Amino acid sequence: MIEIKDLHKSYKMGSNSLHVLKGLNFSIAEGELVAIMGSSGSGKSTLLNILGMLDEADSGSYVLDGVPIKNLNETKAAKYRNRFLGFIFQSFNLINYKSAMENVALPLYYQKVPRKEREEKALKYLAQVGLKEWATHLPNELSGGQKQRVAIARALAAEPKVLMADEPTGALDSKTSYEVMDLIQKINDEGNTILVVTHEEDIAHMCKRIVHLKDGVIVEDKKVEQVRAAQYVK
């Protein structure tokens, strides 16, 4: 599903540049639930942004679902993002003047899905994350966990190839974190490929594979026994 080779990325900070990713190689198969771990500054968010086409690599190759992601112009990147990727952010990034349902329906708007169908689909995914009755509420009327579930529903709505979660539990307490992870695990159970960036050990161990980043290189890449989040929920 995802294949990267010799990925480099550096940021210019005034006169000196900061080398963040120093030649990464790995691949992710369909249906995997991968945690990318590392302390802050290890380059994990940068990696996710590049994988999510929100940012560009300096060199190296990146193939997503057989499509080489290279030299994209903005329009093409937007189309790929819309078709291939669903994002879940630490700060939820819901549009605060749109209701939960409208937020979920937004990626479908950019897929030019007719309004009726959009709303039906949005309701379906809201139901999947257990928020059907909150469909008409604005984000500021929802709790953090609910917001993140709306964001997950939004990421799912476009039916992407890969879900990318950047510290999805970073802004949540541990109980809500487990609820969100439970949801992510269930989505993965249905065969969706998911990438989770986190710095929390327990969250990482709820995935099936952990890729450890340190100072821009992969120091460890191992499969783990998945801890089900459901046991903590209730």
Add this chain to the structure above:
Amino acid sequence: MLNRDNWKEIFETIQKNKLRTFLSGFTVALGILIFVVLFGFGNGLINTFDDFFGDDATNVLFVFPGRTTMPYKGYKSNRAIEFDNSDLADIEKNFPLFVEYITPRITRQDTISYLNESNSYTTQAVGPAHQFNEMTIMMKGRYLNDLDIKNKTKYAVIGRLVEQDLFGAKNSIGKYIDVGGSSFKVIGVFQDDGGDNEERIVYIPYTTRQLIEKNTDKISQIVVGFKPEIGYAGAMALDKSLEKFIRSKKFINPKDQNGIFIRNIADQLKQNQQFARVLQIIVGFVAFGTIIAGIIGISNIMVFVVKERTKELGIRKALGATPKAVISTILLESVFITTVSGFVGMLIGIAILSSLGNKLKDFFITNPYIDMSIAISATIVLIIFGAIAGYVPARRAARIKPIVALRDE
């Protein structure tokens, strides 16, 4: 791009961001409103100006006799020049291409009375053509005609205020008034836009006046109306040749400044028109400034709007919005708001102008108005520049990497 779904998205955004909508709408509406009102006031000023100067015909030369100061061809200096009826005929005969009408004017101050009411008024003994040069408007009855001149009738045409003074609310037509000792029949009542003084005048046939004044044929003043199509240059030429003609006829030294005087309205008209043009330029300048201020206001708001929406646009881009979609989201919204509020402002401005009417006449603003086409063009200009002003930050926002936009707090 302009399907129903997009519009629905725009309407929702507008509805849910009331402050933003209000701010940009208010700026545009206010800009157009001020533009319309200012421009209307400018036109009102010009109207007032026209009222001051525009009640008399402008294609007129006035010829006044004077007193010579130089001897010439055996005539001594300090000789009073007098006009008589033959001069009228001569001028008409010699300048047929220029002259449209000619009329004498003998002005006297008379005590005029009817029954117990009596007052002192200006009496002007004139020919029928005098109606054209004063732009006298008949309210009832008729003006003097050629038959009155020929028969030296004792008919009088009185001003609206003369009738009001002497007759009160009663009808004056057919009644006899006493003009300086002679009885005249009122045949008409006129009004004149030139103000109260011009409506306190009584017109009588000049031949009748000459008859009363010991049957002379003297005329105190000649009014020559020339054909408007000869233009300013033609008027100046007529002025010169008429003066030359009269000087030679009356044996006045060509260098004598005081023998006769010709007052040329065309010359004044030109100055007046220049003044009106300056007024118009000032009005145009102020209006232009208002529009510029409006454009700057709209640009500021567009920059603010885009800045405020940076994060939202980042989210939209992460969800698959293309740069084109981002730009059209911002532009359509702003064009929609500017169009609606621009026309609202324009209509309010026009409503204000038309409700004012003549209420500001004391401040020299008469009937302020604005051409619909100017108001609409100004609105359209503001909309177009609002769109351009919105396009620049919108394009920049569309180019920001979503990751940068998402970090924006």
